[in-house]
Every structure is written in C-alpha cells, then in structure tokens.
Amino acid sequence: MTLMTASGLAKSFGGVHAIAGIDLVFHAGLIHSVIGPNGAGKTSLINMLSGVYRPDRGSILMAGQDLAGQPTHRFAMAGIARTFQNLQVFFNMTALENVMTGRHLREPCSLFSALLRTPALARAEAECRTASRELLRLVGLAGWEDTSAGAMPYGALKRLEIARALATAPAVLLLDEPAAGLNATEAREIDALIQRLAETGTTIVLVEHNMALVMEVSDHVFVLDHGRKLAEGTPAQVAADPRVIEAYLGTDTATLDEDEAAEAAHA
Structure with a gap:
C-alpha cells in the first residue's frame, strides 16, 4: 500500500541543484533506503520530507494531504518523524x-x-x-x-533520539544516518532495531552511508546522483546496476564501498 509519495521534488541553493525533480513512492511497512555518492542530495531530500526545507517545486502527499511547504509541525502531526545526523537531543x-x-x-x-x-x-x-x-x-x-x-x-544518544521520534507515534520514521559514528557492534544493534520497528508496521526511510547496514535491512533502495534518481529496486538489483556501480566507483566491481558513499556536508 502506498503511504507517501514525492512528485517532482526540486530544491536549489544558489545555482546548485541539490534535488532536481525526483519522484519517489514509499510503501507502508517497508524499509526504504536512500543512498548515493558524495553530494547526491540525500540529506536535502530527507530535509524536504520532514519539512526542514521548503521545496522549490513538487509535492509530498500523505493521506491525500500535500505537505510540501508546510511547517515542520504539520509533518509531525501528519505522522512523519525523524532523527538527525547530528544529535538533536x-x-x-x-x-x-x-x-x-x-x-x-x-x-x-x-x-x-x-x-x-x-x-x-x-x-x-x-x-x-x-x-x-x-x-x-x-x-x-x-x-x-x-x-x-x-x-x-x-551510542545511547542515537537510540534516545529514535525513541523520542517514536514517541510521536509516526507512520513514517525518517532516519538520517543512525549508524554514523557507531562501532561495528553498535551498528549491528541499530540494524536489529530498525528491523524490529519495521515489523511493528512503521514505515522506515533510511539515509545511510553504511552499505552493509543498507543491504542487510532494506526492502527497497533509491539511488541518488547529483540530485536525480539514478536507480531503484531491491538491494541486490541496485548493487548489480552498472549505473550505480559507475556512480560510486567508476569501475566494473559490484561492491559498494561505504567510504565512497559517505555524503558531503549538506548545504
């Protein structure tokens, strides 16, 4: 079941097109990951999906309501909650x-x-x-x-921020790099937590540069490159897509290197 759709979303900063008109569909109860190489626009996207950024154009539909351009509390009331890459507790x-x-x-x-x-x-x-x-x-x-x-x-603060977001009883939970800065054990624990949350029916939108985590938990993956949607599909499909491989590494290897996937600081 379609829960949220983003249509024609675009956002520019000066002459830089952070998001250049993309369409995304998010289905209820699934874990959707958004990945891409440096400067792909991942954080700009999640900022629009949570109301932090106002799109230059496009719509964000949830339950028949267009949230694009609404203040952040409207997104929260509609059932969208988020965590931040930089802790906000x-x-x-x-x-x-x-x-x-x-x-x-x-x-x-x-x-x-x-x-x-x-x-x-x-x-x-x-x-x-x-x-x-x-x-x-x-x-x-x-x-x-x-x-x-x-x-x-x-590591505990990362979990605390997730708990606070869950307290709003969201239908959609946006996680902006929840494993960033965590050691391998902590990252695996976040992996398990995300899967448990999805099992309860919460729809997850995950922005993450840890490719091992993305490939382990995701039902569907969107790949961004230079603000555009390059590919989408299951983890196996996007990992084998030649366009995705070229965007990340420019080689013929199908292994996505998480260091190459770390996003540049957003605008």
Missing part, C-alpha cells in the same frame, strides 16, 4: 524527559487543565511517562530513564 534533560517531549505531541491539553492540574491531565501525564518508559525499553535503554542526556554515551 535536550542535554539538560533526562532520557525519560526527552522521550516525553515527543509524546506530548499526541497528548490532549488545554490552558484550563494545565492551570488547574485537573485529574484528566494527571492521568495523561502518567500515561505519557509509562509509554515513554516502554519506548526506552524498546530501543534498548531500559535503566537509563533518570540519566541526564548530557551524561549518556554517543
């Missing part, structure tokens, strides 16, 4: 409090109930706390609830 808050900030998006609240601390508000906060603890357990952070984010190791 509240370092002065505990792990549990970080996750609860995401959960509050789905919690009913009014100025009246907040001022009077009504029983209904107290029940909602208790439910929010319980649900947030469960999300920390889901991502492998049980026992870290009361730890300040500023005291947590990098």
Whole structure:
C-alpha cells in the first residue's frame, strides 16, 4: 500500500541543484533506503520530507494531504518523524524527559487543565511517562530513564533520539544516518532495531552511508546522483546496476564501498 509519495521534488541553493525533480513512492511497512555518492542530495531530500526545507517545486502527499511547504509541525502531526545526523537531543534533560517531549505531541491539553492540574491531565501525564518508559525499553535503554542526556554515551544518544521520534507515534520514521559514528557492534544493534520497528508496521526511510547496514535491512533502495534518481529496486538489483556501480566507483566491481558513499556536508 502506498503511504507517501514525492512528485517532482526540486530544491536549489544558489545555482546548485541539490534535488532536481525526483519522484519517489514509499510503501507502508517497508524499509526504504536512500543512498548515493558524495553530494547526491540525500540529506536535502530527507530535509524536504520532514519539512526542514521548503521545496522549490513538487509535492509530498500523505493521506491525500500535500505537505510540501508546510511547517515542520504539520509533518509531525501528519505522522512523519525523524532523527538527525547530528544529535538533536535536550542535554539538560533526562532520557525519560526527552522521550516525553515527543509524546506530548499526541497528548490532549488545554490552558484550563494545565492551570488547574485537573485529574484528566494527571492521568495523561502518567500515561505519557509509562509509554515513554516502554519506548526506552524498546530501543534498548531500559535503566537509563533518570540519566541526564548530557551524561549518556554517543551510542545511547542515537537510540534516545529514535525513541523520542517514536514517541510521536509516526507512520513514517525518517532516519538520517543512525549508524554514523557507531562501532561495528553498535551498528549491528541499530540494524536489529530498525528491523524490529519495521515489523511493528512503521514505515522506515533510511539515509545511510553504511552499505552493509543498507543491504542487510532494506526492502527497497533509491539511488541518488547529483540530485536525480539514478536507480531503484531491491538491494541486490541496485548493487548489480552498472549505473550505480559507475556512480560510486567508476569501475566494473559490484561492491559498494561505504567510504565512497559517505555524503558531503549538506548545504
């Protein structure tokens, strides 16, 4: 089932075409990976799919609603959540409090109930706390609830950001290089977590330069090159595509080198 479509998306920075009019279809419950060589436009794409960038043209349709050009909270309310390549957590808050900030998006609240601390508000906060603890357990952070984010190791912070994104109850989860900076063991754990999330029905859009991770978890892969969609298909199909091989390496080998796939800093 088609869950989200991007049609004719384009974005330029000055004279540089970061995304040059691409069409993508995302199906419910699948893991979609977006890969490409340096400067392919992967981060620019995910920034548009989450509302961080406003497209110059094109549409982003979800449940019949065109989100292109809407503010980020509209994307969140529509069921799109994301993590960032560079950590965006509240370092002065505990792990549990970080996750609860995401959960509050789905919690009913009014100025009246907040001022009077009504029983209904107290029940909602208790439910929010319980649900947030469960999300920390889901991502492998049980026992870290009361730890300040500023005291947590990098690998745990990557998981914390995923838990906070999940707290918004997204239909689509955008993961921007979730394994970046992790060691081999931590990367395998993220691999397993992504697969578990997909099994629960969450649609995943993964931007990642770790080709081993991409080939292991993906159901469908989009390959970008110079802001255009170069190829798409199963991991095996794109790995054997001569255009993809040439874009990455310019050789006749079918092995995608993850160092060659690391994206340049986005604009």
